[in-house]
Amino acid sequence: MKLQTYLTRVREDVNAGLIKYFDRGEPLLSMLQESIDYTLYSGGKRVRPAFVFMVGSIFGVPKKELLSSACAVEMIHTASLIMDDLPIMDNSTLRRGKATNHQVYGQATALLAGIALLCKASHVVLEDETLPHKKRSAIAAQLARAAGIDGMAGGQFIDLISKFQEGVGYETLKFIHTKKTASLFITAGRIGAILGNAGPKDTSAIVSYAEHLGYAFQILDDLLDIQGTGKELGKDTRKDKINFSTLFGPGKARAMVKKETGAAIRAINRFSGRNTRLVELAEFLLNRHS
Ligand code: GRG
Numbered sequence: 641m642k643l644q645t646y647l648t649r650v651r652e653d654v655n656a657g658l659i660k661y662f663d664r665g666e667p668l669l670s671m672l673q674e675s676i677d678y679t680l681y682s683g684g685k686r687v688r689p690a691f692v693f694m695v696g697s698i699f700g701v702p703k704k705e706l707l708s709s710a711c712a713v714e715m716i717h718t719a720s721l722i723m724d725d726l727p728i729m730d731n732s733t734l735r736r737g738k739a740t741n742h743q744v745y746g747q748a749t750a751l752l753a754g755i756a757l758l759c760k761a762s763h764v765v766l767e768d769e770t771l772p773h774k775k776r777s778a779i780a781a782q783l784a785r786a787a788g789i790d791g792m793a794g795g796q797f798i799d800l801i802s803k804f805q806e807g808v809g810y811e812t813l814k815f816i817h818t819k820k821t822a823s824l825f826i827t828a829g830r831i832g833a834i835l836g837n838a839g840p841k842d843t844s845a846i847v848s849y850a851e852h853l854g855y856a857f858q859i860l861d862d863l864l865d866i867q868g869t870g871k872e873l874g875k876d877t878r879k880d881k882i883n884f885s886t887l888f889g890p891g892k893a894r895a896m897v898k899k900e901t902g903a904a905i906r907a908i909n910r911f912s913g914r915n916t917r918l919v920e921l922a923e924f925l926l927n928r929h930s
Contacts, residue, residue, distance in 0.1 A: 643920040650690040650710070653703070655681065657711040661764045675745040675753040679718050682736045687925065688713040691828045694917045695846055699836020708768040709779055709831045712761035716787050717824060719757035720796075722750050729800065730876075737874035758787060771835075779831050786827035795819025808882050814855070821861070822854025841910070848907035853922055856900035859884045863893045864930065873930050901926045 641649075658680055664673055689710035696706040725732040725740040726747060732740050742750035762780040765771075771779075785791055799816045802808045829850035833843040862883035864873060867890060885893040904922050908915045 643917070643924055646917065647686065647690055650693055651686045653693075653707065654686050654689045654710055654714055657707045658714070661708075661711055661760060671745065672749060672752055672756065675741055675749045676718075676756060678744060679722050679735070679741050679753070680715075680757070682738055684714070684718070684721075684736065686714060687921070688717055688824055688828045691825060691850070691921065692832050694921060695829050695832025696835055697917070698846075698911055698914045699832070699838055699842075701832070701835045705768075705770050705835055706832070708764045708771075709828075709835065712765050712779075712783055713786075713824060713828045713831070715757045715761040715764075716783060716792075719754040719761075720787075720792055720824075722754040722757070724796070726750060729796070732876045734875050761787075775834055778834050782827045782830050782834070786823045791819055791823030791827070792821075795821070795823065802882060809887070813882070813884055813887065817855050817858040818851065821858035822851050825850040825854035825857070845907050845910050849904045849918060849922075852900045852904035852907060853925065856897045856904065857925055859893050859900070860897045860925070860928070862886075863890055863897070864928075866890065868929065897926060 662673060662676065692710040692713060693703065693706055696703075721735060722741045724730050725735055726742055733743055734740065740750075741753060745753070762783050765779045765783065766776050768776060787793065789797075795816050795818070798812065799820055802812055802816065826847055829846040830843065832838075833846050838846070862881070863885045865877050865881075865883075866885045868877065883893075884896060888896075901922050905919055908918050911918070
């Protein structure tokens with residue numbers, strides 16, 4: 641099966657899961673649910689859930705045991721996009737070619753949609769009856785770590801304050817990218833490894849792949865931001881932000897993306913024969929335009 645077909649199937653499975661996990665039975669909450677669904681179903685690539693499925697399949701985990709985690713990482717990702725776009729953060733008006741959540745539903749509803757998604761992520765895993773309790777709590781701990789101060793919230797904080805600081809360089813950017821973006825990829829990979837009862841060496845190989853991939857992903861995201869148009873990307877472009885491309889130039893940033901993608905692929909050599917999808921995913925992300 642071609643990667644594009646695989647990703648379409650992941651999107652269908654994840655969309656079905658996301659429908660199932662929200663109750664939608666309370667009319668008083670319909671606007672909050674609408675705000676959640678607005679961003680949840682606005683055309684994301686679903687690469688993080690795809691990564692959960694890919695890692696799970698390396699270790700032979702049945703699809704039904706991966707679904708709650710795949711949906712959970714997408715919920716956290718969606719929450720982070722809604723919050724990232726808020727006026728107090730990046731103040732964006734466009735996301736995936738549509739008005740941002742707060743532009744449509746207002747800031748308070750958008751914030752609550754983000755919080756609800758964030759909490760729902762661990763909720764669905766902790767109540768997943770296909771999984772033993774020990775795995776449920778191990779996965780919930782990973783999700784909480786990815787979202788919190790050790791991950792996305794911490795990375796976003798440094799990203800925001802670095803705009804007002806002198807001398808932001810390579811190390812700070814690496815910190816921001818690893819925390820803000822790679823964390824959720826690392827967690828998605830770790831979860832696949834937990835579900836697959838992977839040993840320490842296999843888990844570190846997956847973590848290393850995810851770290852390099854997530855790092856490359858953010859460098860390219862920023863590069864597309866300065867090179868692409870808002871129309872191509874479907875979001876506001878921010879040419880004033882400090883990142884690899886603005887600091888070292890687009891050529892060096894592109895070279896860095898290639899180098900990190902190569903390192904990601906090398907990290908999973910040990911799964912030779914079972915790693916084709918992960919190699920395809922890394923190459924797909926390297927060649928993406930949005
Ligand atoms: C709510 C977990 C949480 C954290 C709060 C706002 C915030 C702190 C962190 C922001 C993190 C963030 C938005 C990082 C950028 C990651 C990134 C490059 C996103 C784009 O991912 P794609 O291209 O998006 O996969 P699609 O649209 O395909 O889903």
